[in-house]
Amino acid sequence: MAAQKAIANPIQFTSPPPQEESAQSAEACRELRIAALAYRKSEARGFEAGHELDDWLAAEREVDQHECAS
Numbered sequence: 306m307a308a309q310k311a312i313a314n315p316i317q318f319t320s321p322p323p324q325e326e327s328a329q330s331a332e333a334c335r336e337l338r339i340a341a342l343a344y345r346k347s348e349a350r351g352f353e354a355g356h357e358l359d360d361w362l363a364a365e366r367e368v369d370q371h372e373c374a375s
Contacts, residue, residue, distance in 0.1 A: 335368060339364045346360040346364060
């Protein structure tokens, strides 16, 4: 029997550079804060339909204003 030769795996999985990873993490965190705030706005109105976009945009503004103020 011929000796089996190990084949190197040509596909290498690497993690993104730290700054890219933190940017992705920051954006994901921002979106979660926006979603939670938009949900609370909708909940306060009794989940009345037709205001989803308004709630999301208002939540974006509030989250962004808070981030800029920090």
